[in-house]
Amino acid sequence: MEMKIIQSPAEMQLQAHTWKKEGMQIALVPTMGCLHAGHLSLMRKAAENADRIIASIFVNPIQFGPHEDFDAYPRQFQADCDLAEKEGVHVIFCPDTKGMYPHGFQTTVSVGTLSQGMCGANRPGHFDGVATVVSKLLHLTSPDVAIFGEKDFQQLAIIRQMVRDLNFPATIVGAPIVREEDGLAMSSRNKYLQGEMRTQALCLYRSIQSAQKKVAHEQQVVAADTIIEATKKTVAEAGGKLEYAVVINEHSLQAETLVGSSSVLAIAVKIGGVVRLIDNSKLFTTMK
Ligand code: AMP
DSSP, X not given: OOOEEEXXXXXXXXXXXXXXXXXXXXXXXXXXXXXXXXXXXXXXXXXXXXXEEEEEEOOOGGGSOTTSSTTTSOOOHHHHHHHHHHTTOSEEEOOOHHHHSOTTOOOOOOOOGGGTSHHHHHSTTHHHHHHHHHHHHHHHHOOSEEEEETTSHHHHHHHHHHHHHTTOSOEEEEEOOOBOTTXXXXXXXXGXXXXXXXXXXXXXXXXXXXXXXXXXXXXXXXXXXXXXXXXXXXXXXXXXEEEEEEEEETTTOOBOSBOOTTEEEEEEEEETTTEEEEEEEESXXXXX
16 A cells, blocks of 8 residues: 555544544554654554554644744655655655644643653643644544654653543553664754764763663662762763753652652753753663
């Protein structure tokens, strides 16, 4: 089956309803494009879970703040289509801003406590924008499953909560972080990392690795503060600007004082004063 490109939300909804009537299982992979191996891993997971794969490509203006990189966000539509087609994607859904937010649009979906800390505290309104666009995408594509990366850890928790709270009939599946060979988490924004910024960007993964080592080797329970202080140091030494480093419970996203089996270290750093990167990992690993 040849991959279709659909721009119209109404046409997307009709296509999804037709597939549902035919008894097809649908998987949705929402993206902002500029696809990399992380996105492709989500598409592969989608293929394991469904008969029809829809990948959306939409740089969602309402999740960007006024001084953020909406205009500069990397876009490479044709290359994205080629990559998606190789993964067996059936439809690329690529609405434009007017199609998603026509004149007079005035509804917002807002998830409470989970949206408040971490990226939510540093990017006011960001998660309302995410929850709103994901709600629309779920309505337009009727997926049985929707795949999201654990790279955006807070986002995944918020979407799971929203789907539970608003009774969306979709299962949310999380997919592990795909990394470059040296450990940098893949991100469309890595394209901005020029020269030595690329090396500096390794401070996120280095912080995670040394935290995991500490937890694995320490005889006693490790205090979250020790991990946070070590992360601050690693980031500062690399020349990055720490936005936040938190040790949180993987489900509630609440800060923890002692590292336990459900603890996650989540970090956001600005490299070169402009490129904002995030990363996270569970702190207890099977690593020996
Ligand atoms: P984005 O295009 O950055 O909005 O990301 C679209 C989806 O891909 C989100 O669910 C992300 O969490 C996921 N994603 C982005 N980077 C990675 C990665 N390195 N590994 C796994 N999933 C990722």
